[in-house]
Amino acid sequence: MIPQSFEYHVPRTLEEASRLAAQFGADGKFLAGGHSLIPMMKLRLAAPKHLIDLTCLRDLAYIREEGEHVRIGALTTHFRIESSALLKEKCPLLPETAREIGDVQVRNRGTIGGNLAHSDPAADWPAAVLALEAELRAVSPRGERGMAAKDFFVDLMTTALASDEVLVEIKVPQLGHGTGAAYAKLHHPASGYAMVGVAAVIALRDNGAVERAAVGITGVGPKAYRAFAVETALHGKPATQAHLNAAAAHAAEGVDVNADLYASAEYRSHLARVYTRRALEAAVKRARAAATA
Amino acid sequence: MKIRMNVNGNWREDDVEPRTLLVHYLRDVAGLTGTHVGCETSICGACTVLLNQEAVKSCTVFAVQANGAQVTTIEGLAREGKLHPLQQSFWEEHGLQCGFCTPGMILVAHQLLCRNPHPTQEEIRKGLEGNLCRCTGYQHIVKAVQSAASKMSATEPVRAVAAAG
Amino acid sequence: MATALLGERIKRKEDPRLIQGRGHYVDDIVLPGLLHLAFARSPHAHARIKSVDVTAAQAAPGVVAVYTGADLQGKVGMVPCAAGIEGLKVPEHPCLAVDEVRYVGEPVAVVVANSAYTARDAVEQVEVEYDPLPVVVDPEKALAPGAPRVHSKLADNVAFVAKLEGGDWKALEAEPGIKVIRQRLINQRLAPVAMETRGVVASYSPGEDLLTVWSSTQIPHILKTQLALMSGVEENHCRVIAPEVGGGFGSKLNVYGEEGVACYVSKALGRPVKWIESRRENLQATIHGRDQINDVEVYVRPDGKVAGLKCWIIADLGAYHQLLTPAIPTLTALMIVGAYHIPCVFVETKGVFTNKMATDAYRGAGRPEATYIIERVMDLVAAELNLDPVDVRMKNFPSPKDFPLALPTGVTYDSANYQRTLKKVLKAAGYTKLRKEQERLRKKGRYLGIGLSTYVEICAMGPSSRMPAGGWEFGSVRIEPTGKVTVLSGTSPHGQGEETTFAQIVASGFGIPYEDVTVLHGDTGVVPMGIGTFGSRTTAVGGTAIYLAVERLKKKMARIAAHKLGVKPGELEFKDGKVQTAGGEKAMRFLEVVAEAIFAKQLPPGVEPGLVEQCVFEPANFTFPFGAHLAVVEVDPDTGEVRLRNYYAVDDCGRVLNPMLVDGQIHGGLVQGIGQALWEEHVYDENGQLLTGTLMDYAVPRAHQFPWFETATTETPTRVNPLGAKGVGEAGTIGSTPAIVNAVVDALRPLGVRHIDMPLKPEKIWRVLRSASAA
Known part of the structure; x- marks a missing residue:
């Protein structure tokens, strides 16, 4: 319950934050909402010597529309995303995913950037940003860069971020005409994390065939992943139940599937297929509705 | 510090x-x-x-x-010796037994009613998902929140707790 | 200011302080000079302690002292076990391990520091060298010849074997046409998870030689006796206070090593000390519940009449006995026939040591296991004979006229009408309609299940003859000169609401406002004697003591008033704040009678001044509440997830004193019982490592997992006590678990499913579904 001692730093600027991170290296950790890091510190599974609190960088909490994208500041809380009228209209998958994270207190405090940078293998956001083909933007003393979501999650709790890089923005392309998205999740009965969480985006052609499918899956492997095999199986095919079923069967293909007390690897693979099918079904339904709207 | x-x-x-x-x-x-x-x-x-x-x-x-x-x-939460409607409702509806989870329950319910003054039973249960109670079985807590919701909408707009400056 | 009557829905006296955050739990107690304790605990399930090096910890800034098991040897008594079972092996159970550790989380050393933060830091600097020993986790493997022994001084891992037998087995076994059904039923290990973890503040004053202990306990008086014995402070120099207690569920019906250590340290240093258990410690080292393997054989006639029941119980006791560890499974044997007239019974109970934390009383304590066995048995019989589970139950119920009913298990049920509760729950649920709906849905490939449980439980513990250390309860009632009434109870309610119920008893007895009554409990310096709160006894036994004390006082007051009014005492009644003749022609105000009694100017000859009476109530028997529960579930054919759709409960706890509190007890019990059926399971791996060591892993039920419970009561009063109340604290937990399992098995019956062990996790059900579709 009691974390180890650390030094606490409140940088006033991004540059300062980045500089501090470079200085402390492995001894330092960024602190955003703290809802991934602080529980680990209390269990003494993490004991950083320096905490660099980013929450004073208020400029990093925003949701705005810019051209074909919505841009979300990394320090935006899950709740702001859940309740954002703009996102409900422009990118409803994000509020739908946010609603499934933790509980109201966690959503009030936890941030999308912190969640993504922590990259828990059962966190919800990774599935959504993968399916939305979002760009994750980061700043370091070397400047700013963007990373495709599919390249961001490297391994168990490891991202493509350098240790002095601060994740600053999630840039999400708006869904086009005839596109639908959905998030289907089975909650772990104790932790509330995803035993399996599947985000699916489906774009339909006028003839009802699948123009584009993007599926992000969390909770199943050591890191969240794009289910390319599912996507490929759907591409160009009519979005019939039979095709959705067949595509969903590839959900855990080639993945080193997690096992725990609540789901063996075999069962979790099965869950991945079922929840992928459900996410696809819901996304197709919405895509059809969007096409006729 | x-x-x-x-x-x-x-x-x-x-x-x-x-x-x-x-x-x-x-x-x-x-x-x-x-x-x-x-x-x-x-x-x-x-x-x-x-x-x-x-x-x-x-x-x-x-x-x-x-x-x-x-x-x-x-x-x-209580003001000038007057219980907040949520406190009143937890009392009236037997929304607590050992009382250990109660402060957290009341405050999370406060958050819920600030954002959603007329929640359904399902919305209340979802709103309580981050709070465990081992005594009540939750039903009287749900009832207490329902009762507080109707009290608050009948007598006063939802009162956000703002700390005096 | 209406007079509170028994049976009314009265708001609780406890609540104003609790809803404002103004109650005081142990962690809220602050004393000048307070030091903080933290325990170093074993990471091994079984190991020899080679050495304990405390030099670094001792030298850490803010650390006052560090003690090891060796330091405490001979200075603090063993952790006590009160269970009296013939031939029971009771291994030594030191407060801090000395040579060997036998479960993960066993305390090895204690750090004393000036803050909880520094104590926690220094624990990591206690260096213990261990030599791992073979581990035994599975109780069946522990019984095998040559199995590693948990206690090397004992010949094997068997703590006791108890047998219970009744009826003419020879005749039954020879009976033509008798069918034998066999099934193994596993009742998994659970964690009680009271929301407040354990905690203790011990403060020894050398001048007065006085040890004061605040503990989160259900049994302050028993704890006082035991801590006196453990610490060597004379019992009449010890005081135990149970302040607000944040839930217990049996887990605080105990005496723990940490409490003994806290007393020792405070005495050794002459300073107050505090220990607050972390949740991880709570999951490791506070007692666990259940954990039995039950092999049953049911002897049933072709018409569905159950004529005999055999059960072999393997009870996993863990590494040591806590206060009642071995006694718990014997309650299973006692209640194994449930609400049915089964003439032949045989139960063999084997208590087995393993390298795990001790099991002990957890809400229901032995009876949930019994109820689970017999209620699953009834459904197994129904399935085997293709009968409706309702009919099987009706056929085996005794008639209401049969009570009191002596059973082959050696207990006598006080009163019941099982048919009435079952009929009531069937009506509430619309049973016939539900079965039709089930048929309809089955045709569509949907799995709806309907599960029944018609439980009976044993509570209001209990007659002293059948309890380890007294089953009576103390109550006293004192009327102050201002007319306010002070009630003392030896029970120690911690959420059940008896400050309210007891005030109702007293106010209705005297005909005075409920607000004028205050109930004090949980302080051995205030309440002279007591047993405590457990076994659904507080109202039925503790309330009765108070009721009888009120009756005694009323007799005295009537004598005094009669003397003054010139009438006979028998002509007087207590009503509306007066002591008066039936029509109210002659009357004194309650307060006037009080003044007479206390100022003692004109007392009748032979009457002592003052108004204080006490009673130690000794019940002649237990009570046996009962009920009928019905659960409706739907199983997701894709994933095996279970959705609880409806739950109906009709409970009979005898006379209801406050329906709102009865509802609350039932609801809470249901959630715990349903939690066991569907989610909860405390799991060790084969090395004795706890896999469910945080609340991220151990699934405590949450609000959104439940439908609205439809509850109702019937009232069949008991004659065991004059209140007619039986007890309701555990009924919901006891009744609900089998209702859920029966419902899920019922849902899957078309697939030929006969039984699935708890918890009914989706994966288990998915596997059943998969093998059924493969077949």
Whole structure:
């Protein structure tokens, strides 16, 4: 319950934050909402010597529309995303995913950037940003860069971020005409994390065939992943139940599937297929509705 | 490290270790023991307080992170000796037994009603998902929140707890 | 200011302080000079302690002292076990391990520091060298010849074997046409998870030689006796206070090593000390519940009449006995026939040591296991004979006229009408319609299940003859000169609401406002004697003591008033704040009678001044509440997830004193019982490592997992006590678990499913579904 001692730093600027991170290296950790890091510190599974609190960088909490994208500041809380009228209209998958994270207190405090940078293998956001083909933007003393979501999650709790890089923005392309998205999740009965969480985006052609499918899956492997095999199986095919079923069967293909007390690897693979099918079904339904709207 | 915090309407200044959790600050430094610790993994919600009017688990916030903030604990909910409608309803509907989870339950319910003054039963249950109770079976808590919702909408607009400046 | 009557829905006296955060739990107690304790605990399930090096910890800034098991040897008594079972092996159970550790989380050393933070830091600097020993986790493997022994001083891992037998087995076994059904039923290990973890503050004053202990306990008086014995402070120099207690569920019906250590340290240093258990410690080292393997054989006639029941119980006791560890499974044997007239019974109970935390009383304590066995048995019989589970139950119920009913298990049920509760729950649920709906849905490939449980439980513990250390309860009632009434109870309620119920008893007895009554409990310095709160006894036994004390006082007051009014005492009644003749022609105000009694100017001859009476109530028997529960579930054919759709409960706890509190007890019990059926399971791996060591892993039920419970009561009063109340604290937990399992098995019956062990996790059900579709 009691974390180890650390030094606490409140940088006033991004540059300062980045500089501090470079200085402390492995001894330092960024602190955003703290809802991934602080529980680990209390269990003494993490004991950083320096905490660099980013929450004073208020400029990093925003949701705005810019051209074909919505841009979300990394320090935006899950709740702001859940309740954002703009996102409900422009990118409803994000509020739908946010609603499934933790509980109201966690959503009030936890941030999308912190969640993504922590990259828990059962966190919800990774599935959504993968399916939305979002760009994750980061700043370091070397400047700013963007990373495709599919390249961001490297391994168990490891991202493509350098240790002095601060994740600053999630840039999400708006869904086009005839596109639908959905998030289907089975909650772990104790932790509330995803035993399996599947985000699916489906774009339909006028003839009802699948123009584009993007599926992000969390909770199943050591890191969240794009289910390319599912996507490929759907591409160009009519979005019939039979095709959705067949595509969903590839959900855990080639993945080193997690096992725990609540789901063996075999069962979790099965869950991945079922929840992928459900996410696809819901996304197709919405895509059809969007096409006729 | 020096911090300044408005707790239940009163500003205070204290020197704390950076690792001091907000819940320990409130309990051990500010002497407000109504906020309880029930787990160490941010699951149980017994430590819920309002931080700048939003419900948070005070075991998952460092006191230094609340520097400059307004905090409301269960002790700050009743005004001028009058119970808050939620407190009143928890009493009337038997929304508590051992009382250990109750401060957190009341404050998370406060958050719920601020955002959704007329929640359905399902919305109430979802709103309580971050708070564990081992005694009541939750039904009387749901009832208490329903009752508070109707009290609050009948007599006054939802009263956000704002710390006096 | 209406007079509170028994049976009314009265708001609780406890609540104003609790809803404002103004109650005081142990962690809220602060004393000048307070030091903080933290324990170093074993990471091994079984190991020899080679060495404990405390030099670094001792030298850490803020650390006052560090003690090891060796330091405490001979200075603090063993952790006590009160269970009296013939031939029971009771291994030594030191407060801090000395040579060997036998479960993960066993305390090895204690750090004393000036803050909880520094104590926690220094624990990591206690260096213990261990030599791992073979581990035994599975109780069946522990019984095998040559199995590693948990206690090397004992010949094997068997703590006791108890047998219970009744009826003419020879005749039954020879009976033609008798069918034998066999099934293994596993009742998994659970964690009680009271929302407040354990905690203790011990403060020894050398001048007065006085040890004051605040503990989160259900049994302050028993704890006082035991801590006196453990610490060597004379019992009349010890005081135990149970302040607000944040839930217990049996887990605080105990005496723990940490409490003994806290007393020792405070005495050794002459300073107050505090220990607050972390949740991880709570999951490791606070007692666990259940954990039995039950092999049953049911002897049933072709018409569905169950004529005999055999059960072999393997009870996993863990590594040591806590206060009642071995006694718990014997309650299973006692209640194994449930609500049915089964003439032949045989139960063999084997208590087995393993390298795990001790099991002990957890809400229901032995009876949930019994109820689970017999209620699953009834459904197994129904399935085997293709009968409706309702009919099987009706056929085996005794008639209401049969009570009191002596059973082959050696207990006598006080009163019941099982048919009435079952009929009532069937009506509430619309049973016939539900079965039709089930048929309809089955045709569509949907799995709806309907599960029944018609439980009976044993509570209001209990007659002293059948309890380890007294089953009576103390109550006293004192009327102050201002007319306010002070009630003392030896029970120690911690959420059940007896400050309210007891005030109702007293106010209705005296005909005075409920607000004028205050109930004090949980302080051995205030309440002279007591047993405590457990076994659904507080109202039925503790309330009766108070009721009888009120009756005694009323007799005295009537004598005094009669003397004054010139009437006979028998002509007087207590009503509306007066002591008066039936029509109210002659009357004194309650307060006037009080003044007479206390100022003692004109007392009748032979009457002592003052108004204080006490009673130690000794019940002649237990009570046996009962009920009928019905659960409706739907199983997701894709994933095996179970959705609880409806739950109906009709409970009979005898006379209801406050329906709101009865509802609350039932609801809470249901959630715990349903939690066991569907989610909860405390799991060790084969090395004895706890896999469910945080609330991220151990699934405590949450609000959104439940439908609205439809509850109702019937009232069949008991004659065991004059209140007619039986007890309701555990009924919901006991009744609900089998209702859920029966419902899920019922849902899957078309697939030929006969039984699935708890918890009914989706994966288990998915596997059943998969093998059924493969077949």
